[in-house]
Amino acid sequence: MPPLPTEDIKIVIRPKGALHIAKVGSPVVTAAIVQADELTDNESIKDTVCPNIQQNIVVVSTPDPGHADRYVRIRSLQVNGVIHNVNACETAAEHTPKGVIREIPLTETPQQIHNNIVTARNPMALAAKRIASTTTVVIAFDGQDVPYQFRYRRTLLQCSLYRKQIDVFYHCGRLGHHMGVCPYPKNKICRGCGAHNPPVEL
Numbered sequence: 001m002p003p004l005p006t007e008d009i010k011i012v013i014r015p016k017g018a019l020h021i022a023k024v025g026s027p028v029v030t031a032a033i034v035q036a037d038e039l040t041d042n043e044s045i046k047d048t049v050c051p052n053i054q055q056n057i058v059v060v061s062t063p064d065p066g067h068a069d070r071y072v073r074i075r076s077l078q079v080n081g082v083i084h085n086v087n088a089c090e091t092a093a094e095h096t097p098k099g100v101i102r103e104i105p106l107t108e109t110p111q112q113i114h115n116n117i118v119t120a121r122n123p124m125a126l127a128a129k130r131i132a133s134t135t136t137v138v139i140a141f142d143g144q145d146v147p148y149q150f151r152y153r154r155t156l157l158q159c160s161l162y163r164k165q166i167d168v169f170y171h172c173g174r175l176g177h178h179m180g181v182c183p184y185p186k187n188k189i190c191r192g193c194g195a196h197n198p199p200v201e202l
Contacts, residue, residue, distance in 0.1 A: 004048060004061040010091045011071040013058040019077070019084040021058070026051040029058060032077040037070045089129070096126065098162035099146035104130065104137045113137055121151045138162050 004010065013033065015021075021029050030049045037044070047062040060071045074088045104113065110130065117128040117139060124147065126140045139150070139159070150159035 004050060004059065005063070008048075008061040008063050009065065009068040011060040011062070011068055011088055012091055013060065013071070013074060013077075013086050013088045015056060015077075016085040016087060019056075019079060019086075021051050021056055022053040024079055026053075028079060029077070032079045033058065033060065033071075033074070036074045036077055037067070039067060039070065043067075090127075096140045096142075097144060097146050099139050099141060099150065099159040100136055100162045101139065101150055101152060101157045101159050102136050103157075104135050104152065106133065106135060116153050117150075119151075125150075 019029075029051055033049055034044070039047070044062075044067065046064070047060065047067055050059045050061065051057075052059060062068050062071070068090060072088050072090055074086060077084050077086055108116070108130075113128050113130060117137070118125050124141045124143055126142050128137050128139045130137050139162075141147070146161050147159055150157050
């Protein structure tokens, strides 16, 4: 994916179903996003929509916080007359160090997590987000370092450096996505020999 302005806000739009960006084409997906965000061409002249075909996601880059809020609120895209549900979320800046804390109860909402982390007790914390439906939370920090210990409410937790995970879905053998968003659900590749759609052994 080409480099985007480092100071821009980045929003990742991830299809939930079988929307295959490479198949329908990047301009078509961009047009669907333009329709969903309801911004005019003049208003969004500084915004950039960059589909990532390998990961089957779209990254939107904008310097405008108001535009970022619009992109984050997108829940579906209409592509060629078909409605596709999507997830949209804001990401931390690329240069921002990130840490991980664990065992955060699943009952905690995103707003509760944010309120318990971005506090005066944690002055370096910028933002926080739970990883999918796990008890692990990723925290973005201001500065160059990730603290060894971190306060969540009154609890002192160990905080470790976040290492980005690259998803591999072994059914299709491709990088960058998992089973729930695989754009190749009918294209199976053998993990041993690489054969396409091998016969099932009984």
